[in-house]
Amino acid sequence: MKRFADLYTALDETTKTSAKVEAIAAYLASSPPEDAVWAINFLIGRRPKRLIEIRKLRAWAIEEAGVPDWLFDESYQAVGDLAELIALLLPAPTATTGLPLHYWVEERLLPLRGQDDARRRESLIGAWREMDERQRFVWNKLITGAFRVGVSQSLVVRAVAQVSGIDANVISHRVMGDWAPTPDFYAQLTGADSSDADISRPYPFCLAYPIEGDIRQLENPGDWQVEWKWDGIRSQLIRRRWHTFLWSRGEELITERFPELEALGSLLPEGTVIDGEILAWKDAAPMPFAQMQRRIGRKALSEKMLRDVPAAIVAYDLLEDGGHDIRESPLETRRARLAEIVRSASQSGHLILSPAVEAASWEDLEALRRTSRERGVEGFMLKRFGSPYRVGRRRGDWWKWKVEPYSVDAVLLYAQPGSGKRASLFTDYTFAIWDKDELVPFAKAYSGLSDEEIRKVDAFVRRNTIEKFGPVRSVKPELVFEIAFEGIQKSPRHRSGIAVRFPRMARWRTDKRAADADTIDTVKALIGS
Amino acid sequence: MLRVTPDGLYCKAGDFYIDPWCPVDRAVITHAHSDHAHAGCQRYLCSEDCAGVLRARMGPGAAIQSAAWAAPISFQGVTVSLHPAGHILGSAQIRVEHKGEVWVVSGDYKLEPDPTCRPFEPVRCHTFITESTFGLPIYRWRAQPESFAEINAWWRANQKMGRASALFAYSLGKAQRLIAGLDPTIGPILCHGAVENLNRVYRESGVALPPTQYTGDVAKAFDWSRAIIIAPPSANGSSYLRKFGPVSTGFASGWMRIRGTRRRRSIDHGFVLSDHADWPGLLSAIDATGASCVMATHGYRAPLVRWLTEHGLEAMALETRFEGERDESGDTEMVAE
Known part of the structure; x- marks a missing residue:
């Protein structure tokens, strides 16, 4: 556990990817498989769900630290992270632990779920007393289901590849899907044998960067397959050995949530993997994403929901054909085969080939791209003819060419401190627009400013607070920001009557005064534009 | 005996300020950090170890008088003496006595040993004005x-x-x-x-x-x-x-x-290395003064005040200008961290 906590610290303290890979590789190389596999499990973001209710964790920590409730809460304000607060607040350990990671996970962490409160309390306090601050922090993060560390899956894959000598693309595929963190799995992961036992395993998704600057840098438009960029749930539909699996890009198995797509599986040839986008789809057109959100928000799917918000998968690519991995074949070969498969399953009505957009020039495409919003898409995807299906996010062969976001000038009205890295800085803002002579809140945004700008806004908030409501402060309406967002719709739940999607700060408009901000009427006019 | 005025902490009976934040006639200085030693005062009094650094900060023209450690100096019947605070070279707590009542202004202090300055010495008093930069129990320094x-x-x-x-x-x-x-x-x-x-x-x-x-x-x-x-x-x-x-x-x-x-x-x-007292340090320093009244300045005043009140002391927060709002003070040279 100490070594894993040290690894966490090393990863936390550097932003250099090579140093991160080195640290992970060094850990893996010097750990027994039963520890290494857990480390990989946690590092790639597979974490157990919260094992103890926050309320109880807090109560037991308060008891063990011997501080009053109010002082615990005051301290939380300063730290902004419960796991860290508890690690810092508890008295120094009375013992040390040399027990390895897998012991702590398998014998102490996971059993917490089934235990009664007395046992859990005893187990937890016992653990805290043996751990130093670093270990406690990592431990508390695991217990609260909030373990996160600044490494991407691809860095972990690079480290495993380095230690095992197996190609990174192979490792990348092997860590996908549903596996148990056992020494056996670690042996499979790092072994030379390429036979694949898991029939549900998806492939790593190929992802695109946004194209920056002039589109003409891509030269001849005829070199590119152009598709609409659909706004749904990116997923893989897998049909192997008479079973159907549907995976989201977040590597969540979502088969049960889409019975119509699961049924579609039986129409696919044996050994088929399709990359596509799940959309709420009716009358040959996508429904607004909000409808999909409504559907995935429901625990149980009613007949009515299935009728009102039917799902379809818009197929982008074919990754496996007849049980063979065809990711290295050229784009047009894969697409031709995909078209055949879609045709043969056409009776289902839930599988659609993502149409290719034909246009003679970039100018024509630019004109078409401006029609994205009315079509319910986010712009274009550009895929180079002849290219393979790559692993992860790469530059060169795939680009997303999105429609410009909406933008509105709004006034900063409320601010509250962030958490974690941003604790005790005012980083979370509510913005308002004019409704006659009143400012009505219309969006919250947290991102888009530089650290330097955040510090300046933070200082402004402190100097210009009007009222405090718990951690939230209302401030003098003075600062104007350009808020960018992707979607807008009517919402009776919001005071402004509108809800926006992915709002963020595009720019601090230091050249504008509050009176120059947009009005509710101009913003409402964006709906349906 | 001491109260906060627009110019700083003021002793009316002795007509002097302690660490004023505006130019005043007579300033008694706890230490030479810029949020405590403001330029432009007519006369400064500081500890004997502080004089060199204060001179370096204020320039050759400043009128600086230094006092030997613990030596009593009288201002119109108010007795002032300086005692080591352990913060930086020459940092002092200011003891102020008038008609049998004793107040101590801690300035910034720490309890750990530091080879570059004299160690903190607790001074018995009735009222202790303490810093509280790190007035939360999460702040605990290791050895x-x-x-x-x-x-x-x-x-x-x-x-x-x-x-x-x-x-x-x-x-x-x-x-x-x-x-x-x-x-x-x-x-x-x-x-x-x-x-x-x-x-x-x-x-x-x-x-x-x-x-x-x-x-x-x-x-x-x-x-x-x-x-x-x-x-x-x-x-x-x-x-x-x-x-x-x-x-x-x-x-x-x-x-x-x-x-x-x-x-x-x-x-x-x-x-993690500070020249300020951590939470246990603050509590033990306060305890060692025997003070029945404690006033907290800088940083996390409110939690310290509430803690002390709950433990039977008379305590209050004192609004000073020794810093802006809590935290982030590490970003500027305004606060000596």
Whole structure:
């Protein structure tokens, strides 16, 4: 556990990817498989769900630290992270632990779920007393289901590849899907044998960067397959050995949530993997994403929901054909085969080939791209003819060419401190627009400013607070920001009557005064534009 | 006896201010950090060890009178004496006695030993005005030798990787304490001009420091990868660092105890080392004064006040200008962290 906590610290303290890979590789190389596999499990973001209710964790920590409730809460304000607060607040350990990671996970962490409160309390306090601050922090993060560390899956894959000598693309595929963190799995992961036992395993998704600057840098438009960029749930539909699996890009198995797509599986040839986008789809057109959100928000799917918000998968690519991995074949070969498969399953009505957009020039495409919003898409995807299906996010062969976001000038009205890295800085803002002579809140945004700008806004908030409501402060309406967002719709739940999607700060408009901000009427006019 | 006025903490009976934040006629100074020693006062009184650094800050024209430790000085029947606070060289607590009533103003202080200044001495009093920069129980310093071992190990590791070590610290006090704790057998200790100037003043005041050199004074082909460079925090991210080649950056401060603060500062390594008292330090210092009334200034006043009140003392927060709002004070040189 100490070594894993040290690894966490090393990863936390550097932003250099090579140093991160080195640290992970060094850990893996010097750990027994039963520890290494857990480390990989946690590092790639597979974490157990919260094992103890926050309320109880807090109560037991308060008891063990011997501080009053109010002082615990005051301290939380300063730290902004419960796991860290508890690690810092508890008295120094009375013992040390040399027990390895897998012991702590398998014998102490996971059993917490089934235990009664007395046992859990005893187990937890016992653990805290043996751990130093670093270990406690990592431990508390695991217990609260909030373990996160600044490494991407691809860095972990690079480290495993380095230690095992197996190609990174192979490792990348092997860590996908549903596996148990056992020494056996670690042996499979790092072994030379390429036979694949898991029939549900998806492939790593190929992802695109946004194209920056002039589109003409891509030269001849005829070199590119152009598709609409659909706004749904990116997923893989897998049909192997008479079973159907549907995976989201977040590597969540979502088969049960889409019975119509699961049924579609039986129409696919044996050994088929399709990359596509799940959309709420009716009358040959996508429904607004909000409808999909409504559907995935429901625990149980009613007949009515299935009728009102039917799902379809818009197929982008074919990754496996007849049980063979065809990711290295050229784009047009894969697409031709995909078209055949879609045709043969056409009776289902839930599988659609993502149409290719034909246009003679970039100018024509630019004109078409401006029609994205009315079509319910986010712009274009550009895929180079002849290219393979790559692993992860790469530059060169795939680009997303999105429609410009909406933008509105709004006034900063409320601010509250962030958490974690941003604790005790005012980083979370509510913005308002004019409704006659009143400012009505219309969006919250947290991102888009530089650290330097955040510090300046933070200082402004402190100097210009009007009222405090718990951690939230209302401030003098003075600062104007350009808020960018992707979607807008009517919402009776919001005071402004509108809800926006992915709002963020595009720019601090230091050249504008509050009176120059947009009005509710101009913003409402964006709906349906 | 003392009250907060627009110009600072004022003693009417003795007609003097303690650490005023405006130019006044008579200022008694706890220590030479700029949020406590304001320029432009007619006359200053400080401890005998503080005079050198205060002079360096205020220039040759300032009227500075120094007092021997614990020596009583009378202002219109009010007796003032200075007692070591352990914060930086010459830092003092100010004891004020009038008609049998005793108040002590702590200034900034710490309880840990520090080879660059006299250790904190508790002074019995009725009312204690204490700092509370780190007035939360999450602030608990570990044993100092551990912190220095960590810094020296970091320096060694950087050498091995072929990169220079740049350690940021407030140029008055923290820098010299760090230098005194470095292991000079590892390699050369180089200092930013602001730090080196104060090193000289420290040495002139009789503080022993390992040899240091001004970064501007080295030969062209100097091998920076073996060196540690001590510089003020403002040097981080500036062109000053460029000439050292590959460099790892570190920052030593009590605020570094919190992960969020460490990460926000865009430095490679945060060392927890403070010249202020931690939570247990504050509580034990307050206890040792025997004071029945405590006033808290700086930082986390409210939690300390509530804690003391719940433990039977009369306590209150005192609004001073020794800092802005809590935290982030580590970002500026306004507060001596």
